[in-house]
Amino acid sequence: EIVLTQSPGTLSLSPGERATLSCRASQSVSSSYLAWYQQKPGQAPRLLIYGTSTRATGVPDRFSGSGSGTDFSLTISRLEPEDFAVYYCHQSNNSPRTFGQGTKVEIK
Amino acid sequence: QVQLQESGPGLVKPSETLSLTCTVSGGSISSSYWSWIRQSPGKGLEWFGFIYYSGNTNYNPSLRSRVTILLDMSKNQFSLKLTSVTAADTAVYYCARGLSAFSAFDIWGQGTMVTVSS
Numbered sequence: 001e002i003v004l005t006q007s008p009g010t011l012s013l014s015p016g017e018r019a020t021l022s023c024r025a026s027q028s029v030s031s032s033y034l035a036w037y038q039q040k041p042g043q044a045p046r047l048l049i050y051g052t053s054t055r056a057t058g059v060p061d062r063f064s065g066s067g068s069g070t071d072f073s074l075t076i077s078r079l080e081p082e083d084f085a086v087y088y089c090h091q092s093n094n095s096p097r098t099f100g101q102g103t104k105v106e107i108k
Numbered sequence: 109q110v111q112l113q114e115s116g117p118g119l120v121k122p123s124e125t126l127s128l129t130c131t132v133s134g135g136s137i138s139s140s141y142w143s144w145i146r147q148s149p150g151k152g153l154e155w156f157g158f159i160y161y162s163g164n165t166n167y168n169p170s171l172r173s174r175v176t177i178l179l180d181m182s183k184n185q186f187s188l189k190l191t192s193v194t195a196a197d198t199a200v201y202y203c204a205r206g207l208s209a210f211s212a213f214d215i216w217g218q219g220t221m222v223t224v225s226s
Binding site: 102 | 154213218
């Protein structure tokens, strides 16, 4: 099983600031199979990024993804009020599909 | 657009079987890969497995002995059965779609809370 470790656990930032979230895999993941989700309280996760760097439909271009092998990141260039949420990385390279434990982006 | 809706009991007794259904609307179930995922404070997001319209399945090995995912094309639904539940199975359960066997989950249901308690 591929274990995904996200850091930091919590990121405290102000609107307008840049956020960089990390996801490290216990073994190599094909860049085609690494995704990021955003989850707000009481809601299901929402797909943001798939294939490491492709934005899902309707996702603003302030969200970007990068990485390869075992190290991946999600960057939010300028935080908007609606971006404060929990973010999860996910791999579909191997079975079982696994998720990171999440990074909470909170208002400072 | 395709939407997913979970349904089923919100309370299940220990040792019994948890049964949930996901109804697919706005599109056909006869394509894509249909998954069940749960979320609990203790274990985060956990994938159960998926089913393809052909009936092919792929289960999480850690849950395989207790899980069955079935598909009913006539009702545009797929279902989850989890046997011998314990309090550790208390979670929010989601159904989700993947466009291929290895793709991300692009559409999720709203989730349904299931509590295991006597």
